[in-house]
Amino acid sequence: MQSQSFGSRFMAMKRDQFHHGLAQAKRNKICYLFLAPYAILFFTFFILPIATSIFYSFTYYNILEPARFIGLQNYVNLILQDEVFLTAIKNTFVIAVITGPVGYILSFLFAWFINELPKWLRAVAVVIFYAPSIAANAFTVFSIIFRGDAYGYLNSLLLEFGLIEAPRLWLTDPNYMMTILIIVILWMSMGTGFLSFVAGFQGIDKSMYEAGYVDGVRNRWQELYHITLPSMKPMLLFGAVMSITSAFNVCDVPRALCGYPSTDYAARTVVTHLFDYGFSRFEMGYASAIATILFLVMILCKKAIAGLLGRVGT
Amino acid sequence: MSELNTVKSAGVLKTISGKKYRGHLVASETGAAFYEKGNDTPLVEWNYTRLHRMDNIRRGGTSSQVTVILKDDSRYIFELDYGLKVYNHMDQHWADKPVTPKTRGDELHRLAELRGEKIQVPKKHLITRRHPNRSIAGDIGIYLMLILVGAAMVFPLVYLVGSSLKPLDELFRFPPTVWPQHPTSDNFSDLFVTMGQSWIPFSRYLVNTVFITFVGTFGHLIIASMAAFVLAKYEFPGGKMFFALVTTCLMFSGYVTGIPNYLIMSRLGMIDTYWALILPAFAAPIGLFLMKQFMEGLPTALIEAATIDGAGQFRIFWHIVMPNVKPAWLTMIIFSVQGLWNTSAATVIYSEAKKTLVYALQQIQAGGIARTGQVAAANVIIVAVPILIFVFSQSRILETMASSGIKD
Numbered sequence A: 001m002q003s004q005s006f007g008s009r010f011m012a013m014k015r016d017q018f019h020h021g022l023a024q025a026k027r028n029k030i031c032y033l034f035l036a037p038y039a040i041l042f043f044t045f046f047i048l049p050i051a052t053s054i055f056y057s058f059t060y061y062n063i064l065e066p067a068r069f070i071g072l073q074n075y076v077n078l079i080l081q082d083e084v085f086l087t088a089i090k091n092t093f094v095i096a097v098i099t100g101p102v103g104y105i106l107s108f109l110f111a112w113f114i115n116e117l118p119k120w121l122r123a124v125a126v127v128i129f130y131a132p133s134i135a136a137n138a139f140t141v142f143s144i145i146f147r148g149d150a151y152g153y154l155n156s157l158l159l160e161f162g163l164i165e166a167p168r169l170w171l172t173d174p175n176y177m178m179t180i181l182i183i184v185i186l187w188m189s190m191g192t193g194f195l196s197f198v199a200g201f202q203g204i205d206k207s208m209y210e211a212g213y214v215d216g217v218r219n220r221w222q223e224l225y226h227i228t229l230p231s232m233k234p235m236l237l238f239g240a241v242m243s244i245t246s247a248f249n250v251c252d253v254p255r256a257l258c259g260y261p262s263t264d265y266a267a268r269t270v271v272t273h274l275f276d277y278g279f280s281r282f283e284m285g286y287a288s289a290i291a292t293i294l295f296l297v298m299i300l301c302k303k304a305i306a307g308l309l310g311r312v313g314t
Numbered sequence B: 001m002s003e004l005n006t007v008k009s010a011g012v013l014k015t016i017s018g019k020k021y022r023g024h025l026v027a028s029e030t031g032a033a034f035y036e037k038g039n040d041t042p043l044v045e046w047n048y049t050r051l052h053r054m055d056n057i058r059r060g061g062t063s064s065q066v067t068v069i070l071k072d073d074s075r076y077i078f079e080l081d082y083g084l085k086v087y088n089h090m091d092q093h094w095a096d097k098p099v100t101p102k103t104r105g106d107e108l109h110r111l112a113e114l115r116g117e118k119i120q121v122p123k124k125h126l127i128t129r130r131h132p133n134r135s136i137a138g139d140i141g142i143y144l145m146l147i148l149v150g151a152a153m154v155f156p157l158v159y160l161v162g163s164s165l166k167p168l169d170e171l172f173r174f175p176p177t178v179w180p181q182h183p184t185s186d187n188f189s190d191l192f193v194t195m196g197q198s199w200i201p202f203s204r205y206l207v208n209t210v211f212i213t214f215v216g217t218f219g220h221l222i223i224a225s226m227a228a229f230v231l232a233k234y235e236f237p238g239g240k241m242f243f244a245l246v247t248t249c250l251m252f253s254g255y256v257t258g259i260p261n262y263l264i265m266s267r268l269g270m271i272d273t274y275w276a277l278i279l280p281a282f283a284a285p286i287g288l289f290l291m292k293q294f295m296e297g298l299p300t301a302l303i304e305a306a307t308i309d310g311a312g313q314f315r316i317f318w319h320i321v322m323p324n325v326k327p328a329w330l331t332m333i334i335f336s337v338q339g340l341w342n343t344s345a346a347t348v349i350y351s352e353a354k355k356t357l358v359y360a361l362q363q364i365q366a367g368g369i370a371r372t373g374q375v376a377a378a379n380v381i382i383v384a385v386p387i388l389i390f391v392f393s394q395s396r397i398l399e400t401m402a403s404s405g406i407k408d
Helices: A002-056 A073-080 A083-115 A119-134 A138-145 A153-160 A174-187 A192-203 A206-214 A220-231 A233-248 A252-258 A270-280 A284-309 B101-115 B136-164 B186-197 B202-233 B239-249 B258-267 B275-282 B285-295 B300-308 B313-324 B326-341 B357-366 B369-401
Strands: B007-014 B020-028 B031-036 B044-047 B051-059 B063-070 B075-080 B086-088 B093-095
Touching: A002 A284, A002 B202, A002 B239, A002 B258, A002 B275, A002 B285, A002 B313, A073 A284, A083 A119, A083 A174, A083 A192, A083 A233, A083 A270, A083 B136, A119 A138, A119 A192, A119 B136, A119 B369, A138 A153, A138 A174, A138 A252, A138 B136, A138 B357, A138 B369, A174 A252, A174 B136, A192 A233, A192 B369, A206 A220, A220 A233, A233 A284, A252 A270, A270 A284, A270 B258, A284 B258, B136 B369, B186 B202, B186 B369, B202 B239, B202 B275, B202 B285, B202 B313, B202 B326, B202 B357, B239 B285, B275 B326, B285 B326, B285 B369, B300 B313, B326 B369, B357 B369
Parallel strands: none
Antiparallel strands: B007 B020, B007 B075, B020 B031, B031 B044, B051 B063, B063 B075, B086 B093
């Protein structure tokens, strides 16, 4: 009697497990069904291109002929023979090193400042600071402001104050190009990361500040370091990812402002170089090698920043 | 007794002996009285020589109880029938609603005049500090920084709008002005009228861009939300890894994947069709990322309850999850619109009739400085749309962005 009841209970348990497993499998199926449309498109337009890039980077491919495997030749040529690429690397590096961290810190600082404002003023300030990056094409107005003739706003201003004697060619003189580019990119750097910071500041539990005050937090800097920063780590990492993206993918701004190609390639970046080989010369293998290097650098950058942020506030 | 400052409230008066009388309490600046219902002479009357104070205890915000305390320490309890009544110690009278500081000051003065007293009004501090651990110098510094940098941020946009409204002679005036003296809409009408007679009218580019933006954003919202829903609320093999992949791909812009994308699209026969722009937009990583992070904040109980009720997954998604993540819709929309609206698409679309607004802008710009006014006008049209969407949905977007962090 006892064993029978045990046996039937065991059977019931097994049956339940089976049904549970079945339900799990059914739910998994539904999950995959929901994910499928996005996953298919995502793999086609985001993962496959990266894989394709890596594959073609080891070949000579010009669309007309079938791809021919050449090993590391593209990478060797890039680093050893392509002087323009070295200029591009140098420019991208300068832009990334300056606009990346500076844009990131400015985004954070101004999000912090804005958070100290009364509510209605905060809304206005967020629009003012975020507008340049959301209106991605507004930067073309700089081609009027920095125009090379006397009608350019900057030139006329400087002429009027007698600071220069003849209009400067801000956008075509290699001496000025990078400075102008960095200014324009910084102007646009209050982007998605900035928005995330603003939201992050608003989401911090107010009672933590009160507790901090009782515990002896005496000024806003201590409050920032001991309370705000640690609770904003996830936003900081998100902002960093967004900064890396915009710092390394500089392409539209130099193309629109400094011309394409620019004088002496002085405003060439890695992405414009990639564009040149991909869409003008159709050397797809070579362009793919450039893209692959860029992928690697960006992933390494993100890893390094995630490691750095892990130590913030501790 | 001045009628102005008399407040009448209906309720029940309890005496110390426990007797209850229904009626109303009348309070004015000279004293207070209780009238039984249907009786014109007061049942009890306290003038200020007898009255010590009147305490108000709020219960649950809407009903309240008043204790009338006399100088001989005897007391009455008056229970208000309805509504929020507040007794104000400052000016010692009843109010139908909490007295705001401004009216309180006014009443105080009137009371003082009536009684012939002088009342000291407390001085207001010029700068009130919200936080005790904030220095005023720091506050001023912050405002100064915000004003200076804010002006620098907004200047190019103001200059852009100014340029679009300038007539030709002002565009080439020396020294140039920021804002036109004689604003004109010529540049805008030029775009649509003069260029309307060209091979491809300007309005065509506008329609193309609106179409691409609308379809791309709508599809992105549905497809990415579906994926975000299962990634946020269910555990299934591969889900976490997939999300990590999406997070990594946040970094890769359209430029870097542009060339292989071109190769793939040409294989799929999508070159020179709107699909080449719309389909990748459906799968934009940023939208899925933000939506998934936001959906994680949804209470799981909400979904469990619906599952127990026997609702299918799609029903749950459409009728329960989607209505609850409306703020995230707007965020997805703004990022999707930002991407699509600003796309020049020169590499995947060749037919002139299918080109976008930004491409048209670049073409007008290539026309040289004679077209400066039209460039500015076209730019204003392009810039205005995302900014306006953002202005009207800012609070919702910030709500979503609060969950945007990457947990590593």
